[in-house]
Amino acid sequence: MDRYDNLESAARGLASGIGRVATIGFFDGVHRGHQVLLGDLKDWAVEVGGESVVVTFGEHPQAVLGAHPPVPVVSLEHRLLLLEREGIDAALVLDFDERVRALTPEDFVRSVLVEGLGTRGLQMGFDSAFGNRRLGTFEYLDEMRDELGLEIRSSRAEILEGVAVSSTRVREAVSNWNFAELENLLGHPFSIMGTVVEGDGRGRQLGFPTANLALPGVSVPPPGVYFCDVLCLGERPHGRHSWPALAAPERPEGFFRGVMNIGRRPTLTDGKEASIGSIYDPRVDTVEVHLLDYEGDLYGQCLEVFVLSMHRGEKKFSSVEELTAQIRSDVEARLG
Structure with a gap:
């Protein structure tokens, strides 16, 4: 286009x-x-x-x-x-x-x-x-x-469901973060798109490298851990892949399963976990995605993240070891 x-x-x-x-x-x-x-x-x-x-x-x-x-x-x-x-x-x-x-x-x-x-x-x-x-x-x-x-x-x-699909209905579904309703209204899972920027490398140190996303002023789900699918778009976003093609059993190159964390990473920053019902705050919250079965450098690349479901809320763990065990459990659940 x-x-x-x-x-x-x-x-x-x-x-x-x-x-x-x-x-x-x-x-x-x-x-x-x-x-x-x-x-x-x-x-x-x-x-x-x-x-x-x-x-x-x-x-x-x-x-x-x-x-x-x-x-x-x-x-x-x-x-x-x-x-x-x-x-x-x-x-x-x-x-x-x-x-x-x-x-x-x-x-x-x-x-x-x-x-x-x-x-x-x-x-x-x-x-x-x-x-x-x-x-x-x-x-x-x-x-x-x-x-x-x-x-x-x-x-x-x-x-x-008897009502015209409109931007107002989409915004209402966003305000409630009703992912099933959003998929129904959009024709595909709700997605966010951002550029991968350099983080502090803590995910890699824990054995689960993540891509940190820089997001413009757009709607972002509240703090928590999400199951997602991730499309790597390269340095120039393009719309060559339709959602039906992405959702097919034989996925195109550059499409991966993922686990996304949105929040304040309280275990690593020694801060407070986001309270239930909190909304995304770009001043304190980060958005990072672990891509399953991917190895390589994504800095400067554009990712489109399709949010499939919320897996759990944000939690502050008593130790880094406990956090690592939970991340491993999250990844295994995504694979399952």
């Missing part, structure tokens, strides 16, 4: 004379509702023999609107990887600044989609709304399709 960080670079980089169709949105988490829309967009691109383009934003629009934006489910880089995994051809990442905020829906469509990208069609979600005062609904824009010179289509809602 090609990425463009401003309209000018997209206009230069995208091929001319191609039937291009686009959609607009933040797409946090790229949940199953988003996936329906993106599937419709891809089908439309095939229909016109063209390209599918997602227009998205680096920051949540609420950050500019003066509201308190929700903590993102995933980072921008992770979001782009998930979009690539859905088969999108190109993504345009715009800054949601005051200029963009002030645009009417028709001005945004005209300046960005029609004149900037040469778009022939706009695919919208069943409840999509954008532009100043969020007036840009399907019904509003469809009335001016001739004036805009743009065909506009709307995707159906994805209904699960």
Whole structure:
């Protein structure tokens, strides 16, 4: 998937004379509702023999609107990887600044989609709304399709348990850390993505080397020990592997079982263990993953960690030996 960080670079980089169709949105988490829309967009691109383009934003629009934006489910880089995994051809990442905020829906469509990208069609979600005062609904824009010179289509809602899948439902599942519900809404286990940074080497000294992850300001599970699957993405994240392919018995190269620890490592730091119900605090908590059946250097590599289940809470042990025995038991349980 090609990425463009401003309209000018997209206009230069995208091929001319191609039937291009686009959609607009933040797409946090790229949940199953988003996936329906993106599937419709891809089908439309095939229909016109063209390209599918997602227009998205680096920051949540609420950050500019003066509201308190929700903590993102995933980072921008992770979001782009998930979009690539859905088969999108190109993504345009715009800054949601005051200029963009002030645009009417028709001005945004005209300046960005029609004149900037040469778009022939706009695919919208069943409840999509954008532009100043969020007036840009399907019904509003469809009335001016001739004036805009743009065909506009709307995707159906994805209904699960009688309710449409939405970013609000995903955030509610995140707030409760209901991993089964998250997998149901996302179509795959909840995952976090980060770069491996240098740690203090204590895991290696204990016989269980870990990859310490640097994470941006995203949703991270509370302190505890988790069973996970880990995909090594190299230095440049890519979305070549779909979740069904990763979950198949014959796993692709670079995919490992793992055990992840999130927390304050109280036995090693002589601090207090996180209390039950604590939330992840990047100032004091670390995120580290032990990859089973892996040997090598992961520094600087990007990992996507699929969280399968919480195995146990964080605990302060009476000795390093007791901690090591517990880690060994955790790993054996993951293997079992």
